[in-house]
Amino acid sequence: MTTPVSTTAPRRTPGYRFNLVGIIGFSVLLFWVVVALVAPWVIPYPVGEIVDYDYLAPISDKFWMGTDYLGRDILSRVLMGARYTVGISLASVTLACSIGVTLGMVAAVSGGWLDTVLSRFLDAMNSIPSKLFGLVVVAAVGSSLPVLVLTMAAVYVPGSFRFARALAVNINTMDFVTVARIRGEGTLYLILSEILPNILGPVLTDLGLRFVFTVLLLSGLSFLGLGVQPPYADWGAMVRENISGLSFGAPAVIFPCLAIATLTISVNLLIDNLPQKIRDRSDA
């Protein structure tokens, strides 16, 4: 008894190749990450120092992006702001997604009372408005980097949990999970080896989207004065500081806005154009 088996059939394995739009998105993101890393060594002026008597100055040879409402160099502040905006957002979104996705998978795999308790608890958390929650926390314990990261992570855990749980519940009913379960595998193996690889594509996409939300939330909190505290500023805080310059068409408002826009748009472009190999995993 033999079956014809084609061993030499040419097969197409999609590689980790990006398309053009993906490359553009990735490059812009990479640029901001690099800027965040090297900012202290490339800024032309110290961040907090007033270097020009002309406040809200236009673009000039000396000040490439003009100056802010106190006469501080915008270029230096944008470059340093990348540290806060990219760094805090990345840290909190990673934290939120790791916790949310893990809990989501555990809830889906375990089911029963654990699922109910986790789901209801996180639903309850979801019902708190994010900005209000930020306000209360910052008012209560003061604003510092760890507080900001944790607060924003807490804001995005429920959404991430819901998302991952919904995906994992579908995978959980597949026969291969049943096979692994009656093989005697533990929950850790089930979630890491059977569930996670099959929801990774959508989860990464979700992580990208949530990163954008985090950037916007951080900018929002900073705009309200709850974010990074002076003399340092993230991009959102810089928009708030210089908002009075808007009517003069001062570059001091435009550039932080541009920075936020380029970062969020590039992340969106990147996640919409993830390599085929990662996206393929979603249609299990």
Next chain:
Amino acid sequence: MSQLVEIRDLKVAAKTDAGRTVEIIKGVSFDIAPGEIVALIGESGSGKTTIALTLMGYTRTGCRISGGSVTVDGQDMVQLSEKDRADVRGTKVAYVPQSAAAAFNPAATIMDQVIEVTRIHGLMPVDAARTLAVELFRALSLPNPDTIGDRYPHQVSGGQLQRLSAAMALIGQPKVVIFDEPTTALDVTTQIEVLRAFKSVMRKNGIAGVYVSHDLAVVAQIADRILVLRGGEVQEVGSTDQILHRPQHAYTRQLLGAFEPVPRSPAEAARVADLHPLLEVDHLVAGYGPLQSDGMPLVRALNSVSLSVHRGRNLGIIGESGCGKSTLARAIAGILPRKGGNIVFNGRELAADARHRSREELRDLQIVFQYADTALNPAKSIEELLGRPLAFYHGLKGKARDQRVEQLLDMVHLPKSVRHRRASELSGGQKQRVNFARALAAEPKLILCDEITSALDTVVAAAVIELLKELQRELGLSYIFISHDLSVVEAICDEIMVMYAGEKVEQLTPSDIGRAENHPYSRLLFSSTPKLDPGWLDSLEQDPELVRAYCRR
């Protein structure tokens, strides 16, 4: 013009995800005379449905007719504009889909949907259409033909819905009807009634038909001519009689050969048989839904089922959909904890829930599922899939594990080169072999096979059955083989258990089949399995009492 349908050198091209264009139909030509039923038969991917759909000038998304002509009643469907094609569909050519349940709109009454064609084409006033529909319901021997149209699709059975979808196709008085595997999803006892209804209504009205199927026995009952297809090419054309009795082409012979599997010889079974039962199931009760006050689940899918399997022997479980056969497998495996009764395996009592069984108990009892697609993790390579049980149960690592993976692949007749592939890169038969190899990796004593050949083509399924027998000879395994297909169970099992509505009807040996002392339901079930004889359906007589008692037609 003498022929109703003339297909000349038909070519259909499809675009793959990679952007390559492949030809899936490679120059097919055939004719259909008025009133003639032509069957297209072949395995999945042979292009039978694609050809049938071109009669309506339609191709599935991503495909297009790249050459040739499809002339229906003097009009070339390939050349027609989309608007003209729409006029032809439903009035000259009609379609009966495989899954009637998916083809009906659950939110509208059956009558509204059946007469929709006459409304769209403005064929007749609504009252006339209703009268015609009721006549068709009667001709298709549907119960309560006058009122069945007022029901919603979920209020009738699967077999009835399939006949209603035929009524929907016939109401426009088409010249050709395309049947796309219309009975494949039905139980055998239901299939008979549907086939009979189709046959009589087609004959009475002199309508030509294209009958797409993978089942030669079903086709033999209804078709005048058979076209054997493979890989988008016609292998053989001939009258039904000629194809069945004097096949010319090697592939046709292979198809026919796969239909009559060699039964397991009693001597072979006796050679390995052991007196101690390996598995004893005693008055097993299991079900779904919330527990009632008596501690039993709301829906009892298994009601006090007992069975025993001896080492080296195989038990077949046969029954129609919903009889509880898969639930039985799940209860034995501990996926669905039992609510009553007892399971003794290898001399020890098994816990109800797989979570409370020891690793050794789990290892000895493996289960193989019907759909290899969902049973194999798509994110893992074949090597990882087979390597995990080896590492988990036997602690094999590195080279030893690699060697064992190769051995396992060899056992199921797969080349070593598939090791690094993913399941999606294998064919259906190959996937099922990997699925089976994973169960073998545990080195079990008993394997529960839940409809493992049902999703496979006839020829491939026959090869898998042969493989199972071969492995049993080599490894001394036992199987519990669950299927709705009698011929498959006959081929591999020493004993057959018939189930109906969650209960065991009787247990018999393959040689007992067809004897007068069989339980009435077993007789009904066995006699309903189509035979490769064109006269089988017409000569079949079933006791109407029995049919009424056991069929939900």
